[in-house]
Amino acid sequence: MKELFPGVYTYENKLWTRNLVPGVSVYGEKLVKYGGTEYREWDPFRSKLAGAIKKQLKYFPFKKGSIVLYLGASTGTTISHLSDIITDGEIYGVELSKRMIMELAKLAEQRENIIPILADARVPEEYKDVGTVDILYQDVAQPDQIDIFLKNAKLFKPKWGMLALKTQSIDISKEPEEILESSLQPLREKFDILQTIKLDPYDKLHYFLVLKDKEGKTI
Numbered sequence: 001m002k003e004l005f006p007g008v009y010t011y012e013n014k015l016w017t018r019n020l021v022p023g024v025s026v027y028g029e030k031l032v033k034y035g036g037t038e039y040r041e042w043d044p045f046r047s048k049l050a051g052a053i054k055k056q057l058k059y060f061p062f063k064k065g066s067i068v069l070y071l072g073a074s075t076g077t078t079i080s081h082l083s084d085i086i087t088d089g090e091i092y093g094v095e096l097s098k099r100m101i102m103e104l105a106k107l108a109e110q111r112e113n114i115i116p117i118l119a120d121a122r123v124p125e126e127y128k129d130v131g132t133v134d135i136l137y138q139d140v141a142q143p144d145q146i147d148i149f150l151k152n153a154k155l156f157k158p159k160w161g162m163l164a165l166k167t168q169s170i171d172i173s174k175e176p177e178e179i180l181e182s183s184l185q186p187l188r189e190k191f192d193i194l195q196t197i198k199l200d201p202y203d204k205l206h207y208f209l210v211l212k213d214k215e216g217k218t219i
């Protein structure tokens with residue numbers, strides 16, 4: 001096992017995280033024991049963050065103790081790996097669908113660092129008690145995904161942003177590159193765009209953006 005980023009490992013050309021709940025596989029992923037520690041395979045075809053790592057992600061702000069606000073939590077596939085990585089930190093997972101949040105709540109029973117929130121990410125005031133976060137992560141595939149991100153950034157003041165951008169959800173009639181460029185424009189006012197990754201072949205429809213709050217700028 002070679003550590004790529006804090007808490008993220010590579011072995012046999014696959015990605016792994018240390019299993020916080022040994023013996024339990026969350027979404028059918030493989031478990032292996034190595035040097036007395038159990039690891040969970042992190043599937044880049046199921047998780048855009050893992051796909052971004054496979055496509056040469058250069059920045060990985062997650063570490064032990066990180067406070068993360070995750071918009072579009074779904075059933076917690078990616079969140080489960082973040083939970084392995086941040087250990088005694090906190091991940092607030094916002095999800096609109098009741099069916100998904102019930103699955104996430106089951107995961108949170110075993111993993112105390114996951115806090116499920118049933119809410120619309122367009123209305124961050126509903127979960128403003130979360131307070132300031134280190135990282136804002138978003139994967140919601142909505143036409144107004146940039147507005148949603150900026151609204152949440154304004155309230156929760158993250159140092160880092162990670163955004164899975166689905167250009168087709170914004171405008172199917174335009175070229176993905178064109179949508180990408182027009183999406184970056186409003187983000188540039190508040191953030192430096194550190195990296196833009198095309199997730200193909202792991203995900204054919206998304207770009208993955210890494211953003212850093214412009215130092216000293218109040219948002």
Ligand SMILES: C[S@@+](CC[C@H](N)C(=O)[O-])C[C@H]1O[C@@H](n2cnc3c(N)ncnc32)[C@H](O)[C@@H]1O
Binds near residue numbers: 072097122140141
């Ligand atoms: C592509 S899935 C996310 C997958 C997840 N990020 C993962 O990697 O495990 C998108 C999710 O965003 C949720 N979603 C869409 N619009 C939302 C909104 N306005 N507020 C909160 N969640 C939303 C959907 O219900 C769906 O579960």
